[in-house]
Amino acid sequence: MNEAQIIDELRDKFGERIGTPERLRQHRIVVTVEKENLLDLAKFVKDTYDLNYAISVSGIDYPEQNKFVVVYHLCKMSEEGHLPLVLTLKVPVNRQTPRTPSLISIWQSVEWHERETWELFGIEFEGHPKLERLLLHEDWDEEFPNQFPLRKDFLLEDE
């Protein structure tokens, strides 16, 4: 199964519900999807292409466009190893009420990544069983109330 096939199939199946799947370069496909359709798309790619292995979850902050983007990188892992293909799901999230469904019901391995993204970006993952402090220290809320370090408006000392 090659990239063009996947792109066509995704476009056929979801049409307007997702942004146009885009082939960045070899083995890299990016799909933008609104959070309402995220779970459907995630189930579909997992069942159809057997992308059973979530590599990373990360957040990006775009203050000018007033949004966060949650990025999932997925690939397929079989007994004989990885598939070189990496599918990227991008989920734009409103910056004022950053909430998105958690994909933990589909990929168990996103648990810690989502927890980290919640902590460093303040993006709420609905349905995540344990959104607790992970990397930051216990007194963070007293030191920097309502601030999240990886957001662009959190400035370091020499900026």
Next chain:
Amino acid sequence: MSSMYFSVGPQHPGSGHFRMKITLQGDIILNAEPDPGFVHRSVEKIAETREYLQNVPLIERQCLSDVSSVTLAYAMGIEELLGIEVPPRAQYIRVIMCELSRIMSHLYWLAILGIFVGHSTMFMWGFGDRDILITETAEKIAGARVSYSYIIPGGVRYDLPDGIKEHTMKTLDYFQGRLKEYDAIFFSNPIFKRRTKGVGVLSRSEAIRLGVTGPTLRGSGVRGDIRKDAPYAAYDELDFEIPVYSEGDSYSRSLVRFREMKISSSIIRQAFENLPEGDFKVKTRKKVPEGEVFSRVEAARGELACYLISDGTRKPYRLKMSTPSFRNLPGFSLMKGSMLADMPPIYMSLDYWPLETDR
């Protein structure tokens, strides 16, 4: 029976800069919850405030026992965005450095595993050989013992020095002999086998489900290795095998790393034999064009992915390192139901490196 709660670490001989919250009932661990974050130094945030080249020493600090692979993932990302082709000589030198740092990291792991199961000689031998053999070779090539910032976008910083091939070959010959001795005193030791065999079993499907990576995955019978599956640098031109053990216990995970040291030294030999002539570096620009890139390498502890977003300036817009130790965090659930004495072997068989998790 009531249960007992205690935390192992950050000051505990059986932990690094890291804490495990253990709930114990009798001698059985009911629950083991990792608590990372003791070395969260905000590498990803600082990286947004520094230029691309300045970030090389910064990001290599997140895994000081395995610096080459970390910087390689980052450099590959920038090269892909710039659209430049790295000269083949640089690719081979990168392979040499990556495998050296893989051996370095595995020896570090072996030493700590030794002391964790109470074998202080393995600790000393592991560290001593790491020092005399591997860090010295790395120092001869790159100029520093552990933090050499040698792999930079566009190639490597210097060419190989004269006579390094002979030195490395001699070192590797000696190292082969030492590996046999490790096998004799440690891996064949019946007590060590008794302590690790059947301890912390991670089945194949569970390993994929939890998303663990690297030797932890290969110890469970999955042949997942980026060097073979999505070759980078010069790995597609070299001949090597991937050790896989299907038992999924602490012993097979340990054996994977032990075999990998041997295979790494053969890769270094091949790389030196096939080393092409030519440039070791190409010129790069300071401004990186807009775009995003997701580069993956196989670090010593597993797949290391670098997600880089550039907005066309001199500084990265966002840099995310998806590190193998972070992805092995779910592996701590293996401790549930095992005995307190099994905690150190399971912990070490995951080869957990807190700095890499916290970044």
Next chain:
Amino acid sequence: MNIINIILDFLNLENFISNIPNAEVQELLTIVFVFLRSDLFFKILLFPGIFTILITVAELMWLELKLIAKVQLRVGPQYAGRIGGILQPIADFIKLLFKETIVPEKASKVLFLLVPIMLVTLAATTLTVIPLSETDVISNLDVGLLFTFAILAMFPILALLAGWASNSKFPFIGGIRALFQQVSYEVPLWFSALGVVILAESLNFNSIIKAQSTFWFILLLPLGAFIFLVAVIAETERLPFDIPEAETEIASGWMAEYSGLSFGLIMLSLYIKLYFGAAMFTALFLGGWLGPSILPPAFWFLTKTIIVVLIIMMLRGVLPRFRLADLLYIGWRRLLILSIVNIFLAITVKLVLF
């Protein structure tokens, strides 16, 4: 004529005493001096008493550091005391002597401080019945072996007390582990020593040693000697059986809360116990002070003991630590059965040879 007498003669304190006007005090001091000049005091203080024990133990610690360093391709202590760091253990001990002793707030304070003292006392008491030569023994008990086992049975209780008095989690686990380990290994220890008792027909160490003048018992009862050695290693909590102190699991175990002088005393008691275990092995299986008469018997005894100690120490360099479950399995399912077999072997040997 011993060295204490020489010193006392030199000081000439008796003359001084005779000038004291009060007759009662004079009488009392005279009795004290008679005791000081007696053979028993010499034995307790110098040889084979406290002084010898301390020096032996200190040098055993040093030997261990150097030996393990050699195994690990290192140098080991080098600078303390010029000659190969020979004063390293003494430096350690003096430092511990002048270090702050922390008593945890929630600990049972009296018990906490009493345990190290009791440990050292008990460990030193065992040595009173071990003969360095036929005469160099503080107390030549007829039930010497029984006495030593009675004392040995106290150690796990003290370890548990130490763990309990600390009122802390790791020490408590360590205390429980020590109890498990030492109680389970006392049984094979006893049973393997029974073989010797059957052959020697005595519980007195001197008679046991004399019974070995033709054959050392290690030749007649190799199985028993092996079981005894393993049990001794387990009793002294040395690797591979240092489970009660396992650093990477429970951070020094039952002695985790001890600091300063009390920790120094615990260390001292552990090394005395190790020396005592080796001395017992020497007395029971290696012919004690027997040896060619070119050199004094005490020399042979100490040499054999130190060799046994070194063998036990050597294991620290080559073996990892057992699990508690494996340890108990080996103790009850293997060593116990073997030690019963050993008793039958001893009876057979007795019937055939004597």
Next chain:
Amino acid sequence: MSAVGNAFVGRLRSLVEKIVNVNPIRYLVNWSKLYSLWPVHLTTACCSVEFGAANCPRFDIGRMGVAAFFGSLRQCDLIIIEGTVTKKMAKRVKKIYSQMPSPRYVIAMGACAISGGLFYNSYNIIKGVDKILPVDVYVPGCPPRPEALAHAVLLLQDKIRKGRVNITKGE
């Protein structure tokens, strides 16, 4: 009991201090202290790699009486801050220091432990461990070579020999 006990301990301590201040005994005590430095097993960041190397056969700081492994911090004298101290770790470092029996010494190893080093503008670190602990010897480098650590131990020993160490009483 506790009042009497404390008074007794206090008197004992003052007596010990009197004895220790006699010259030859002070020399002996300082000598024993400087050759018996047991470090706490505390790794705060990446300099632990080089600390491990300093223990290994090639450099072997065990020659100077720095024992390699010690289980419990109650028995330790020396705390080597190996690299960055984050805010989460700083709390624990302070706690660990307060739990150690005096006299206790601190070596700050690496640029991060001295001033924050490479991570000087991070939001989550303490810029220099001397903000929370009294440091005796600083070892520059990122990470310092094992030789540098061995030299730091020698410097510390020199300080102890001359009695120039800032001894803090236990809380």
